[in-house]
Amino acid sequence: xxxxxxxxxxxxxxSTALQDVTFHVEKGEFVFLTGASGAGKSTLLKxxxxxxxxxxxxxxxxxxxxxxxxxxxxxxxxxEIGMVFQDFKLIERMTVFENLSFILTVLNVxxxxxxxxxxxxxxxxxxxxxxxxxxxxxxxxxxxRVAIARALINDPLVLIADEPTGxxxxxxxxxxxxxxxxxxxxxxxxxxxxxxRDLIQVSGRRTLVLDQGRLIEEKxxxxxxxxxxxxxxxxx
Numbered sequence: 001x002x003x004x005x006x007x008x009x010x011x012x013x014x015s016t017a018l019q020d021v022t023f024h025v026e027k028g029e030f031v032f033l034t035g036a037s038g039a040g041k042s043t044l045l046k047x048x049x050x051x052x053x054x055x056x057x058x059x060x061x062x063x064x065x066x067x068x069x070x071x072x073x074x075x076x077x078x079x080e081i082g083m084v085f086q087d088f089k090l091i092e093r094m095t096v097f098e099n100l101s102f103i104l105t106v107l108n109v110x111x112x113x114x115x116x117x118x119x120x121x122x123x124x125x126x127x128x129x130x131x132x133x134x135x136x137x138x139x140x141x142x143x144x145r146v147a148i149a150r151a152l153i154n155d156p157l158v159l160i161a162d163e164p165t166g167x168x169x170x171x172x173x174x175x176x177x178x179x180x181x182x183x184x185x186x187x188x189x190x191x192x193x194x195x196x197r198d199l200i201q202v203s204g205r206r207t208l209v210l211d212q213g214r215l216i217e218e219k220x221x222x223x224x225x226x227x228x229x230x231x232x233x234x235x236x
Contacts, residue, residue: 001025001026001027001061001062001157001158001189002024002025002060002061002158002191003023003025003058003061004021004022004023004024004044004057004059005057005058005060006020006056007054007058008021008054008055008057009043009054009055009213018044018054019212019213019214020057020214021040021044021210021214022057023218025189025191026189027189028184029190030190030192031191031192031208032194032200033045033191033193033194033210034194034208034209035209035211036195036211037195039210039211039212039213040210041163041193044193044210045083047066048061048066048081048191049078049081050066050074050077053067061081062077062158079107079154080154080156080158081157082154082158083151083161083162084147084151084164085162086164088135088143088146088147089147090135090143090146090147092134093134094134094135095133095134096118096122096127096133096134096146097114097115097118097132099146100114100118100121100122100149101114101115103153104118119131121149121153122146124152125148125149127142130146140167141172141175141176144168144172148161148180152183152188157187158190158191159180159183159184159188159191160191160192160193162193163193164192164194165194166194166196173199177199177203204221204222206218206219207219
């Protein structure tokens with residue numbers, strides 16, 4: 001599903017974010033990506049979305065070579081990916097529903113379906129009662145759950161997240177991880193970046209470890225749960 005072949009990313013002569021990184025995430029896997037701040041986690045996720053391009057190497061996602069992909073194909077490619085950003089990226093002047101409806105509009109979903117889909121995905125993250133609230137009226141944990149709902153609303157083949165529990169207390173972090181676990185069980189391939197070692201240890205998932213831009217270790221899964229193949233939240 002996600003394949004990196006000897007990928008290097010340099011931003012200038014003095015800044016190398018990733019150095020000769022090779023790994024594979026198979027369809028239906030749930031994999032953690034970890035490393036200290038500045039290790040290259042966010043850069044790697046941006047490469048998967050093709051927000052940036054590698055300096056060297058090849059990246060293949062869901063059978064598509066991102067190096068060869070034309071710009072006009074990017075919107076169709078990104079419809080298959082759900083992304084949860086570290087800083088949420090919610091539009092503050094829009095309600096929760098409008099934030100989700102905006103994504104559905106981009107995905108060419110019929111307007112008559114917007115409220116139904118938004119309610120379904122918000123109910124899954126236990127925020128259906130906040131449909132008409134604005135992001136500034138929500139707590140940090142609630143904003144994170146809205147961001148996750150937005151990533152899940154297109155029933156993604158691939159779900160990637162950048163430090164989704166970084167600013168949350170342990171109880172909220174466990175709730176967030178349950179949401180990702182449910183998405184995985186319903187068929188999404190998940191790659192989750194975090195520096196929380198306790199979270200990784202408890203999960204028992206396969207883990208990729210970055211250090212100063214290099215992949216220094218791959219820890220195998222202790223327990224791998226089988227993934228279901230029906231749509232996330234029945235939205236497909």
